[in-house]
Amino acid sequence: MTELLRVPHTMTLAWRYGTSWYFAEFIRALRDERRLLGLRCPACRRVYLPPRPVCGNCYAELREWVEVKDSGTIRAFTIVHTPIIDPTSGQLRPTPYGMALIQLDGADTTLNHYLAENDPSQLQIGMRVQAVWRKERSGMLSDIVHFVAMNNEQ
Amino acid sequence: MRRVAVIGTGQTKHAKARDDATQSELVRQATTRALADAGITIHEVDAIVLSNMELFEGRALPEMWVGEGAGGYRKPVMKIATGGTSGTSACIAGYHQCASGLFDIVLVVGWEKHSEGATQTGMALTDPLWDRNVASGAVGNFALSISQYVAARGVTPQQAAKVAVKARRNATRNPYAHLQIDGITVEQVLQSRMLADPVHLLDMCPQSDGACAVIYAVEDRAKKFCPRPSWVRAAVTRHDQPYIGDLDRRLVTMRTLRDAAREAYQRVGITEPLREIDVAEIYEPVSYAELAWYEALGFCAEGEAGRLIDDGVTEMNGELPVNPSGGVLSTNPVGASGVLRVAEAAMQVMGRAGDHQVPDVRLALATGYGVYAWSDVIILSAD
Ligand SMILES: [Zn+2]
Numbered sequence: 255m256t257e258l259l260r261v262p263h264t265m266t267l268a269w270r271y272g273t274s275w276y277f278a279e280f281i282r283a284l285r286d287e288r289r290l291l292g293l294r295c296p297a298c299r300r301v302y303l304p305p306r307p308v309c310g311n312c313y314a315e316l317r318e319w320v321e322v323k324d325s326g327t328i329r330a331f332t333i334v335h336t337p338i339i340d341p342t343s344g345q346l347r348p349t350p351y352g353m354a355l356i357q358l359d360g361a362d363t364t365l366n367h368y369l370a371e372n373d374p375s376q377l378q379i380g381m382r383v384q385a386v387w388r389k390e391r392s393g394m395l396s397d398i399v400h401f402v403a404m405n406n407e408q
Numbered sequence: 409m410r411r412v413a414v415i416g417t418g419q420t421k422h423a424k425a426r427d428d429a430t431q432s433e434l435v436r437q438a439t440t441r442a443l444a445d446a447g448i449t450i451h452e453v454d455a456i457v458l459s460n461m462e463l464f465e466g467r468a469l470p471e472m473w474v475g476e477g478a479g480g481y482r483k484p485v486m487k488i489a490t491g492g493t494s495g496t497s498a499c500i501a502g503y504h505q506c507a508s509g510l511f512d513i514v515l516v517v518g519w520e521k522h523s524e525g526a527t528q529t530g531m532a533l534t535d536p537l538w539d540r541n542v543a544s545g546a547v548g549n550f551a552l553s554i555s556q557y558v559a560a561r562g563v564t565p566q567q568a569a570k571v572a573v574k575a576r577r578n579a580t581r582n583p584y585a586h587l588q589i590d591g592i593t594v595e596q597v598l599q600s601r602m603l604a605d606p607v608h609l610l611d612m613c614p615q616s617d618g619a620c621a622v623i624y625a626v627e628d629r630a631k632k633f634c635p636r637p638s639w640v641r642a643a644v645t646r647h648d649q650p651y652i653g654d655l656d657r658r659l660v661t662m663r664t665l666r667d668a669a670r671e672a673y674q675r676v677g678i679t680e681p682l683r684e685i686d687v688a689e690i691y692e693p694v695s696y697a698e699l700a701w702y703e704a705l706g707f708c709a710e711g712e713a714g715r716l717i718d719d720g721v722t723e724m725n726g727e728l729p730v731n732p733s734g735g736v737l738s739t740n741p742v743g744a745s746g747v748l749r750v751a752e753a754a755m756q757v758m759g760r761a762g763d764h765q766v767p768d769v770r771l772a773l774a775t776g777y778g779v780y781a782w783s784d785v786i787i788l789s790a791d
Contacts, residue, residue: 258427263466271536281537303653304538310649329657332551334544336603341532342541353544353604355552355653364653366552367542374605379559396541 276305279319281393288387288397292361294318300362323359324385325404330355331369331377342396356383356401368400376403412506413630413637414754414788415623416446422586422618422739425523431460431470434519434619435477438744442515442621445760447633450479453623454511458487459498459518460743463533465525478517478621492691492736493645494518495746496776496784499622500643503786506624507640513629518748519619520741527615527742538651544604546693547612549652551604553659553780554696558606560660563699565606567714569597571695572610572737574723579734581763586616586739597695611695618741620748638757638772642672642787650781659697664783665704665775672785673706678771681706681728682721686769687756688730689749691777692737698730701775705785724766732756732764749774750786757788 273281276293283289292301293316295309301320302309309316331354337346352369354377370386371377383401391397418441420426420434429437435458443449456478462470471480471487478485488498495518502516532543557563576592579585592610600609630637646664649655655663669681678684690705692698699713707728708716716722722730731737733752736745753772755761770791776784 260427265466269536273537277537304535304651310654330552330556332548332555332604332607334548334551334604335601336547338532338545338548339526339529341529341534341543353542353548353552355556363651366539366544366549366652379555394537394541395539 274307276307280305284397285391285393288391290322290324290358292320292322294320301360303358303361303363303365320360322361324398326356326358326365326383328354328377328379328381328383329357329364330379333372333374352377354383354401367395367398370400370402409507410509411627411639412503412624413627413634413639414750415625415630415634415637416442416448417620417622417751417754418442418445419584419620419748419751420618421584422616422741424586424614424616426521426617431465431467431519431521432474432477434521434617435474435517438519438619438621439478439515439517442623446623448513448623453479453483453513453515455484455505455514456480457498457502457505457514457516458485459489459494459516459747460487460520461489461491461494461530463530464527464742465521474519478515490782491778492693492742493746493776493778493782493784494743495620496691496749496774496786497645497746497782499747499750499786500645500784502622502624503640503643506626512626514624515621516624516747517619517621518744518746520743521617522615522741523617535651547603547607550694550697551607552652554606554694556657557659557696557700560657561711561713563696563714565598566594567717568611568695568699569594570717571692571698572597575731575735575737578724578732578764579738582733584739585734586614586618587734607694607696613693613736613740616739616741618739618744620744620751622747622751622754634758636758636790638754638788639791640786641789642675642785644668644672645782645784648781652780655780658780659700662700662704662783665701665777665785668783668785669705672787676787676789682708683727685728685771685773687732687753687766688728688773689733689735689752690730690773690775691745691749692731692735693740693777695737697777705773705775729766732761732766746776746784749776753786753788757790
C-alpha cells in the first residue's frame, strides 16, 4: 500500500474588525483616559462589560454609559499549566499563569483576565484585586498586564 | 407533528489521527454503516443535515467538499455549526424536517478531523475586540467555571476522577471509542499532568478524528424498515448570552440545560428522571461537568452529584448508567460528538449497543453542550 502522507500548510492572515459606536467609545475611553466603560440596561439595570447594543435577557437597547472601576472581586480562578498558542501572536504562552473571572466594581458581569499570583493556595473566591496597567495603551484588554491582590481589604 | 424514529446509526473507528481517511471518507464510512444498519440505500434518503466545525480544519465549505461522502448530490443538504452542540442541534434539525412532514427519511452526519488543524487556537479565537488577548482556550475556561462549581457544591477531585475512570472503563467495551486505556485508577487520574487547576489531563476529553451518522424515518417508514425503532419523544435546544463573564456561575446554574431538560421531561411526562430514564448519553467534555449535569438534569438534588458517583448509581450496573459508550471523555470529534450521543442513546433503545448494551432500555436521554451558550436535550423511547 502507498505510504500515507500529511501535507502541511501554514498561513499568515490578517483581519480588520469594525467596532460600531459602542466599542469605539469603550476603546477611546480605555486608550485615552484609562477608564473602563460599561453599558447599563434600562430594564434590568445590569451593567454590561463588554459593552454591547442589547441586553440579552431583556432585549432592551443599551445607551447609558457607566464607569466601572479597575478593582474588583475574584469570582472564579485557575492556574493554567498547559501551554496554548496565543491567538494574537501565534506563539506559545509561557506557563504557569493565574486566570480569574473578576467582577469589577460597578459591573454585573465578570471579566476574564490574568492574575500576578500563580500559586493556587494564595487565591480564593471573594479576594479583592486591582489592575496593573501598562504605560502605553491601545484600547484593548491587554492594556492591563494582570490583576494583583489588594493590600487593604475593603 | 408526525411521529419520527431513529432507524439506523453508523460510526467510524475514532482515533487521534485517521491519516487513512479524508474528511469525506470518514463521512462516507459512517453514512454507509448507518444505511446498512437501517436496511435502506442512499436513494431512500430525502434530505441531509451535516455537522462540523470547519474552523478547526481550516477548510471552507465542508458541506460542498464533504457532502458527497454523505451522498448529498442533488439532495437538500444543510450544515449546522454550534460548537459542541453542533451534532445534537443537527439531530434536532433533522428531526424537525421529518416531524414537520417536509421529508420522510433524513440522514444526519457529523464529523471532525482534529488531527488536521489547530483546535486549541480555534477555541481561543474569541471576540477580537474584547477577550482574545486574554483567552485561555477550552481548558482554561472550564477550569474557571469548575472552581465555582467546586466552591458551591464541595465535590472533590477524587469524585471527579471517578467519572473519568468510569468513562474509560466503559470505552473498553466500545470498539469504536478513541481512548482505550483499560484499568486506570482514581490515583492515576489525580497523578496525571495538571492542565489547569483542578483539571488533570485524564479529567479532560481527547481530540479525535471520526464521524457518526443517524437516520430518521417517519412512522410508517420506521415500522417498515426497523423491528424496534427508537422513537423521538422530545428534542429541545436552548441558547444563552455570549461572553464567559455574562452568566453568573454558569456550571453551577447551567440554566440552558436545566430549561431544556425541564421542557423535555414535561413533554414526555417524566417526573423522576433517575428512576424513569434507563440510560443517558450526556456531553461531558470534562469529568467535573458530568457531575454538574447530574444536578442540572435532575438526576439528584443540588450538592448530591458527588454521592451519585460515589454510590455507583451511574455505573454500567447502577440505577441509571451514564455514557456506556465511554462518552466525550473517551471520544471527541467535536462535530460528531453530539451525533454520537444521539446514536448511542438510539442504539441502546434498539438493542444494538453490543458489549456496552444496558439491559431492557425503554427510555434514553442524550444531551449536547456547546461552549457555554447552548444546551440540547433529546429523549428517545421504545414506544
Ligand atoms: Zn436587561
